Amino acid sequence: MEAREFIIALPESFPNLYEPDKLLQLFTDRFKEKYGVECVSALHHNKRKTNYHIHLIISERKLLPEPIEKTATRNMFYDENGRHVRTKKEILDENGNARKGCKIVKKGEVYERNLFTAKNKLFDRSILLPR
Numbered sequence: 001m002e003a004r005e006f007i008i009a010l011p012e013s014f015p016n017l018y019e020p021d022k023l024l025q026l027f028t029d030r031f032k033e034k035y036g037v038e039c040v041s042a043l044h045h046n047k048r049k050t051n052y053h054i055h056l057i058i059s060e061r062k063l064l065p066e067p068i069e070k071t072a073t074r075n076m077f078y079d080e081n082g083r084h085v086r087t088k089k090e091i092l093d094e095n096g097n098a099r100k101g102c103k104i105v106k107k108g109e110v111y112e113r114n115l116f117t118a119k120n121k122l123f124d125r126s127i128l129l130p131r
Contacts, residue, residue: 003057003058003059003060004057004058004060005055005056005057005058006054006055006056006057006058007053007054007055007056008027008053008054008056009052009053010023010052010053010054011052012050012051012052014052015045015049015052020043023043024041024042024043024054027041027054027056028040028041028056031056031058035058035120035122036062036120037058037059037060037062037120038058038059038062038063039056039057039058039059040056040057041054041055041056041057042054042055060119060120061116061117061118061119061120062116062117062120063115063116064114064115064116064117067113067114067115068113068114069110069112069113069114070110070111070112070113071108071109071110071111072105072106072107072108072109072110072111073107074107075088075104075105075106075107076104076105076111077090077091077102077103077104077105078091078102078103078104078105079091079099079101079102080099080100080101080102082103088104091104
């Protein structure tokens with residue numbers, strides 16, 4: 001899971017007190033500032049403009065300024081299931097060719113690219129559940 005959604009109920013008087021766009025922008029900006037996460041939001045209501053609520057979708061991870069790349073220091077071999085195997089012999093068929101679905105990452109090639117940080121513990125599921 002890369003994101004979480006919160007549904008935040010708002011008082012029915014809010015449409016009379018605040019412009020919906022400004023309210024939503026203020027709420028989203030404040031949440032980003034306070035918790036240091038990326039988020040998007042939408043303001044919803046029914047036809048009678050009651051049941052005002054905000055859908056806030058937050059990212060559990062931050063985008064890194066630069067991706068972290070791991071480069072193979074030697075040839076690496078992967079079987080049909082994507083599991084790393086130690087030797088080339090483990091992925092060859094009876095004719096000496098790599099089996100369909102097997103992959104060889106040559107020395108010096110990037111084999112892993114990380115674009116995001118670790119999950120933010122602040123939004124761990126155990127913290128969010130009521131006690």
